[in-house]
Amino acid sequence: MEQNVHKPIKFLESKRVYLRPVEEHDLDLFYTQALWDKEGRRLTGTQAVFSRAGVQNWFESISTDTTRVDLIICLQENDQLIGDLSMLEIDHQNRKSVVRISIFEKGCWGSGYGTEAMSLLLDYGFNIFNLNRIGLDVFDYNERGIKSYKKLGFKEEGRIRQDLFYNGEYHDSVLMGVLKDEFRPYRF
16 A cells, blocks of 8 residues: 655746645744744844744735735755745736745855745736836845846836834835846846
8 A cells, every 4th residue: 555645745846946836734833933033034024923822823814815925945955944035015906016035044145045936926926917116125235136137027117215213223125126027037
């Protein structure tokens, strides 16, 4: 009799990473690692305090929200969870959305995994959801993120001056967007 072995869902995949839905068993990792890392919180401008119950409520609310897609980023080689990303405010009438990403496994920073994962999500948005524009905002000190977004075709569209007060200093929020015909898929 063949044993039923649980294989991970690979919703979107490339050579080095795959994206899968957020599952309830991921929540403890989010709560203990992703939401409390000081550098990760700085890069995303996170100032909120989270409770485990709050994380559970977030999961339950995203599970039924049709205006967003929330996915986990995993490595193909060992199924390690390294981050998450989302497509938010999906507006089919105006064919637009916004995205966000967080790589919380520091050993994976600077390796192109985030660019590769974001490329998969953008391709999905443009070619499955038929979106025309995808935007994001990133804080001016996140140079690695800005460089990654530019590789994919994002252009700076504006700047909100002193939008974030973090660690006693004000920081600008850089508004970026990419149109379907500007998108440059990551070559992996």
